[in-house]
Structure formats: structure tokens, C-alpha cells
Amino acid sequence: MKQDSQPxxxxxxxxxxxxxxxxxxxNLRQTADTGLRYYAAWWLGRFRVAxxxxxxxxxxxxxxxxxxxxxxxxxLRRNAARALGKxxxxxxxxxxxxxxxxxxxxxxxxxxxxxxxxGDREAIPTLRTLLSGGVTAAVAxxxxxxxxxxxxxxxxxxxTLGATDAVEDITPFLxxxxxxxxNAATRALYQLTGDATYCDRLVERLQEPNLQLRxxxxxxxxxxxxxxxxxxxxxxxxxxxxxxxALQGVLESHLRQSDFPSQTxxxxxxxxxxxxxxxx
Amino acid sequence: xxxxxxxxxxxxxxxxxxxxxAIEAADSKGAMVVAVNNLATAQNVAAIxxxxxxxxxxxxGAAVAAVNGLAALGSAAVPALLEQIDGYNYGARAWAIRAxxxxxxxxxxxxxxxTAKGDFALSVRRAAARGLGTIHWALLPHDQxxxxxxxxxxxxxxxTADPEWVVRYAAVAGLQxxxxxxxxxxxxxxxxxxxxxxxxxxxxxxxxxxxxxLALDTLESTR
Numbered sequence: 001m002k003q004d005s006q007p008x009x010x011x012x013x014x015x016x017x018x019x020x021x022x023x024x025x026x027n028l029r030q031t032a033d034t035g036l037r038y039y040a041a042w043w044l045g046r047f048r049v050a051x052x053x054x055x056x057x058x059x060x061x062x063x064x065x066x067x068x069x070x071x072x073x074x075x076l077r078r079n080a081a082r083a084l085g086k087x088x089x090x091x092x093x094x095x096x097x098x099x100x101x102x103x104x105x106x107x108x109x110x111x112x113x114x115x116x117x118x119g120d121r122e123a124i125p126t127l128r129t130l131l132s133g134g135v136t137a138a139v140a141x142x143x144x145x146x147x148x149x150x151x152x153x154x155x156x157x158x159x160t161l162g163a164t165d166a167v168e169d170i171t172p173f174l175x176x177x178x179x180x181x182x183n184a185a186t187r188a189l190y191q192l193t194g195d196a197t198y199c200d201r202l203v204e205r206l207q208e209p210n211l212q213l214r215x216x217x218x219x220x221x222x223x224x225x226x227x228x229x230x231x232x233x234x235x236x237x238x239x240x241x242x243x244x245x246a247l248q249g250v251l252e253s254h255l256r257q258s259d260f261p262s263q264t265x266x267x268x269x270x271x272x273x274x275x276x277x278x279x280x
Numbered sequence: 281x282x283x284x285x286x287x288x289x290x291x292x293x294x295x296x297x298x299x300x301x302a303i304e305a306a307d308s309k310g311a312m313v314v315a316v317n318n319l320a321t322a323q324n325v326a327a328i329x330x331x332x333x334x335x336x337x338x339x340x341g342a343a344v345a346a347v348n349g350l351a352a353l354g355s356a357a358v359p360a361l362l363e364q365i366d367g368y369n370y371g372a373r374a375w376a377i378r379a380x381x382x383x384x385x386x387x388x389x390x391x392x393x394x395t396a397k398g399d400f401a402l403s404v405r406r407a408a409a410r411g412l413g414t415i416h417w418a419l420l421p422h423d424q425x426x427x428x429x430x431x432x433x434x435x436x437x438x439x440t441a442d443p444e445w446v447v448r449y450a451a452v453a454g455l456q457x458x459x460x461x462x463x464x465x466x467x468x469x470x471x472x473x474x475x476x477x478x479x480x481x482x483x484x485x486x487x488x489x490x491x492x493x494l495a496l497d498t499l500e501s502t503r
Binding site for chain 2: 248261264265
């Protein structure tokens with residue numbers, strides 16, 4: 001859910017060049033214009049082009065050496081990993097696992113998020129290696145706006161993938177100094193243990209004075225689909241757009257459990273819908 | 281709500297000018313929210329221009345307070361909102377549409393129709409679709425209401441095919457409230473029910489299907 005928000009906002013502001021599937025794949029395969037390749041990789045993910053030629057070209061792009069950022073990063077690899085996370089083809093999992101070793105922090109982050117979306121447990125052992133050293137090793141990189149590893153993405157992926165063996169690795173991160181990392185650990189530990197007291201920690205975060213922290217807790221509650229938080233999400237001070245996405249997560253998790261649409265709407269589902277109506 | 285009232289008790293007797301100065305002097309996002317709440321609660325038409333300005337501050341808490349203040353002032357706020365709408369940035373435009381949607385004044389119909397049809401920002405299409413469902417139709421003569429409702433029905437039906445789930449959701453909510461307030465229900469209500477059935481059966485997003493189910497349940501129980 002989180003990795004979707006940025007491209008969606010970009011899409012809203014600038015729809016960009018209209019492309020055809022053939023053109024996008026051709027743009028991704030050529031090497032002369034790095035801008036065209038970068039955009040094509042994003043486009044294939046955005047429009048869910050899951051055909052074999054697209055997947056194959058995106059996997060090739062994960063090993064690209066030509067598109068380099070001033071900081072030494074690999075912009076095309078980042079976009080290709082994000083796109084592959086949206087396409088649902090698990091044959092790319094080994095290639096994404098390799099990306100977890102890339103020098104570029106953002107490639108590792110995108111790969112972890114993509115592996116979470118693809119839902120393949122094969123990624124668990126390598127994801128766990130990124131937590132090695134625990135909280136002591138989890139410090140900021142001097143001069144960069146991020147920590148040494150993409151801890152949020154890794155911990156969230158381990159939670160979604162059901163990595164119950166990783167509970168001991170994750171628990172210390174509840175006390176990490178960065179609040180978003182604490183939230184990620186809280187969310188993952190709820191998914192891995194089913195203990196609702198973890199969710200209550202996230203619900204308390206909805207009262208934080210800091211807007212970023214409220215947003216982060218809200219999106220985590222939506223991602224894990226914690227129904228008792230619906231009222232608190234609706235009442236927190238934040239943008240309605242984000243509250244609606246979080247409540248959609250809560251609602252749809254409940255709908256799956258209550259066997260909708262073959263069954264009628266439950267009282268709880270109706271209550272969440274009423275909360276959502278107020279935010280439109 | 282209680283806390284808002286507490287804050288305003290301290291400001292009993294404060295003039296609108298003083299409340300506006302408090303907004304200008306606010307030195308944090310939190311202080312801004314409190315100051316806007318105080319101005320909104322004053323329910324004074326002289327507060328309208330400042331409340332509209334606040335919509336563009338990129339402070340969601342303050343914007344919510346300003347929208348609620350404008351909505352509480354009702355029709356009195358409509359001319360100023362409509363007059364300034366083209367100059368807004370897209371965040372402010374969404375909040376202004378939301379205020380117009382809450383007020384439900386039929387003078388906002390052209391803006392809401394145009395916005396629901398083709399605004400580039402999904403949050404703005406969403407607010408407009410919702411607002412089209414909550415127009416105070418009794419303020420229009422029967423014939424005008426009938427024509428306008430037919431336009432609204434067309435636009436909302438098209439919006440149920442929007443690429444963004446939240447716009448389709450808002451269109452469904454709008455269709456439900458429109459159906460309850462039709463001046464010519466014999467011709468139009470079956471069209472709405474058919475559109476809602478289609479969404480329930482075919483939409484790819486479970487939250488939108490669920491909203492259509494709620495609309496159908498509600499409309500069928502009141503038939």
C-alpha cells in the first residue's frame with residue numbers, strides 16, 4: 001500500500017506521455033535514452049502490464065549499469081523492482097532477492113517492498129540478513145536521509161510473509177529511535193503473533209502531535225486491517241485521502257473474513273462505510 | 281468538539297479581526313488549527329475570506345476546521361467560494377469543493393458537475409461526486425430540479441467507471457442520496473438501481489462493491 005502512494009501522486013500531477021504496451025517495452029529495451037527507460041519501467045508497473053516480454057525486460061533492467069544517479073545509485077533498477085512488485089509474477093523472486101544485496105539503498109528498499117507484494121516466502125532468509133546486527137547496527141548513514149538498511153520495508157515484508165521465525169529479530173526494533181521503524185515492527189509483530197496489544201500501540205500513535213507519525217501509524221493500521229481502529233482512523237487529524245485508503249484496508253480485510261459478497265454486509269462493515277462516507 | 285468549545289470560551293468577546301490576527305500570528309501548525317477553530321466557531325460572515333485563505337495553507341487540521349466553518353455558514357459562503365475557485369492550488373480546490381459539497385447550494389451545481397466530470401485530481405473528483413448527491417433540491421423550481429437531476433445522474437453514472445476506486449465509491453454514495461430525493465422518481469430511480477446493481481456485480485474493488493450493496497439495501501428497504 002505504501003509503495004503505491006508516490007507513483008499515484010505523480011500520476012495525478014502529470015499523466016505523462018501516453019504509451020502503448022509495445023512502445024513501453026521497446027523504450028525499456030533501448031539503451032540510448034535513460035529517461036525513456038526509467039519512465040517505461042514505471043509505466044509498465046502502473047498499468048499492470050504482466051506479459052512475458054515486459055517481465056523479461058524489467059528483470060534485465062534490474063541488472064542495468066548504464067543509468068547512474070549522481071550519488072552512484074541505480075534509478076532504473078529502483079523503478080524496475082517497484083514495477084515487478086505490482087505484476088504478480090513470482091518467477092522474478094530470485095532476481096529481486098539478488099537486489100537485496102545491491103549497493104543502492106533505494107534498490108534494496110524497492111526490492112523488499114516488491115517481495116512483500118509478491119508474497120513468496122523464499123525471500124525470508126535474505127530479508128532477515130538485512131536485520132543482522134540488530135538495533136545497534138541500525139544507524140543513519142552520515143550525510144544521507146536514511147538508515148544503513150531499509151528497515152521499514154524489510155520488517156513490513158517479514159510481517160506480511162509470515163516469517164514467524166523472525167519475531168526475535170524484529171522485537172528489539174520496537175525500541176528503535178525512529179518512530180516509523182517502531183511502527184513497522186509493531187505492525188509486523190501483530191501480523192506474526194496475532195497479539196492485538198501491538199495494534200493498540202499504533203492506535204495511540206494516531207494522537208501524536210507529528211503529522212508524519214500519525215500518517216505512518218494510520219497506513220500501518222490500514223495495511224494490517226485492524227477493524228477496531230476504524231473510528232480512531234476516521235477521527236485523526238490527517239488528509240481525508242489517506243484516511244480513506246487506510247479505512248479501505250480495514251474494510252476489505254473484514255470483507256474477506258466475512259465472505260463478502262456471497263454473504264450480506266455485516267454491521268461492522270456498514271459502520272466503516274458510514275465513516276468513509278463522511279470523509280469523501 | 282468539547283475541546284473546541286473550551287478554547288473558544290477564552291475568546292468570548294473577541295472580534296473577528298482579533299481572531300484573524302491570531303491566525304496570522306500562529307507560530308506552529310497546532311496553534312494554527314486552534315486559531316482557525318476559534319474563527320470558524322465564531323460563525324460570522326466577516327470570517328469567510330480568511331477561512332477561504334486557510335484552505336491553501338497545506339495544513340489538513342486547519343483546512344478541516346475552515347471547511348467546517350464555511351459549511352456552517354452555509355449559503356452565505358457560496359458566492360466567495362465560487363468566485364475564488366479558479367485561483368486555488370489543487371489541495372485548496374479540493375477543500376473548497378468539499379465545502380461546497382457540504383453546503384449543498386444549487387448555485388454550486390455547474391462547478392460540481394464540471395469537476396466530477398473531468399478534474400485531473402482524484403480527490404477533487406471524489407468530493408464533487410459526493411456533493412452532487414447532497415444538493416438541496418427544494419431550493420430549485422420543479423422543472424429546473426428535474427433537468428439538473430438528469431445531468432447529475434448522467435455524470436454520476438459515468439463516474440462509476442472512473443479509474444480511481446475512491447471516485448467510484450463517491451459516485452455510488454452520491455447516487456444513493458440522489459435516488460432518495462428525485463423529483464421524477466418514476467423515470468430515474470430504475471436507472472440508479474441498475475447502475476448500482478452493475479457496480480455491485482462488476483466493480484473490481486471490494487470496498488466499492490460493498491458501498492453499492494449498502495446503497496441497494498438502503499434504497500430497497502425504503503421503497
